[in-house]
Amino acid sequence: PGVFLSVFWAVALHMVTAFLYAGLPARPFWNTSLLGPRFLASAFAAGPALLILILGVIRRFTDYWIEDITLNKLALVATVAAQINLIMLGSELFTEFYASTHHNQSATYLFFGLRGFNSLLPWIWSAIGMNVLATFVLTIHPLRKKKVFLYAACALLFVAIWIEKGMGLIIPGFVPGPWGKIVEYSPTWIEIVVTLGVWAMGFFLFTLLVKMAIPIELGQLRFHKK
DSSP states (O other), X not given: OHXXXXXXXXXXXXXXXXXXXXXXXXXXXXXOTTHHHHHHHHHHHHHHHHHHHXXXXXXXXXXXXXXXXXXXXXXHHHHHHHHHHHHHHHHHHHHXXXXXXXXXXXXXXXXXXXXXXXXXXXXXHHHHHHHHHHHHHHHSHHHHHSHHHHXXXXXXXXXXXXXXXXXXXXXXXXXXXTTSOOOOOOOOHHHHHXXXXXXXXXXXXXXXXXXHHHHHHHTSOOOOOO
């Protein structure tokens, strides 16, 4: 029951987050019905991709063997979700730019630059390039079966979605401002260091839990009552 409850919570969390963004009428960049489905698709792509990388490390450096069927199932989920995410990205690009209106200024700033401001171009086009490349590798079954290509594609996919949902979603939603003024954003060193610290703490705690869980699963660590 806990598994099904966690799946429901995961879907609900992403949908509610998307609704909070999409419900802001002053931010037309987020006013799209595909925001919720894209949150889900990107989550079901990045999540299994990260799990594959973690399980690959566990399989390589510990005695706990991860079967190929497990990695293949996760890779299939990540592949389908990544394909759906790209399809919805293309749909949003068509909607934004085919009938160009003043409501697409945020999208124009993100993808092509606006009034000479273009600091997000390297971020978004790098993310799209990595997304397309990773999805292509995962879609080709012979490539996906080779672990080196699988791990590389999963790493690219995770980084691409991380950029897409950060610098490619949050920042352009605030540009231009309510008065039409453009103020560009770039991460400060303090923000970068804090982010690295949060990630480091997460990896540290996860490593501790894994180092305790693997001996238990292998039967090497047991609790004996006196």
